[in-house]
Amino acid sequence: MAEKWEFAGEVGAPDSKNRVVLTPAFxxxxxxxxxxxxLNDSGEIKLEPVVKISAKEAWLYKNPKALKMVQEGIKDTIEGRVGPLSRKRLKSK
Known part of the structure; x- marks a missing residue:
């Protein structure tokens, strides 16, 4: 399946140090x-934005079971399936 690319803007030629400013397109x-x-065989360049996360938080993405539980909790919250938690209810578990 071919990827759909959308024109995002035009940037100038590389400067004397061969750098390209992406701000106009990004x-x-x-x-x-x-x-x-x-890079592909046609010489096209694709840039994929990357966001770094701290090592302290990376464990979650390395643990599929924990990540799934967090995602389910977020979904439950969005869909209104959560409520206040009491100490009494916690002790009964």
């Missing part, structure tokens, strides 16, 4: 720490 306001760079 202005959605989201924080990005860097990019993964992909």
């Amino acid at each position: 202005s959605n306001g989201e924080h990005v720490d860097g990019f993964n760079v992909f």
Whole structure:
């Protein structure tokens, strides 16, 4: 299946140090720490935005069971399936 690419803007030519400024094409306001760079046989370049997370938080993404539980908890919250938790209810478990 072919990827759908959308024109995001035009950037100028590389400067004397061979750098390209992406700001005109990348202005959605989201924080990005860097990019993964992909090249294809046609010479096209694809940049994939990357956001770094701390080692302290990375464990969650390395533990599929824990990640699933967190995602289910978020979904339950969004869909209104959570309520206040009392000490009495906690002790009965």
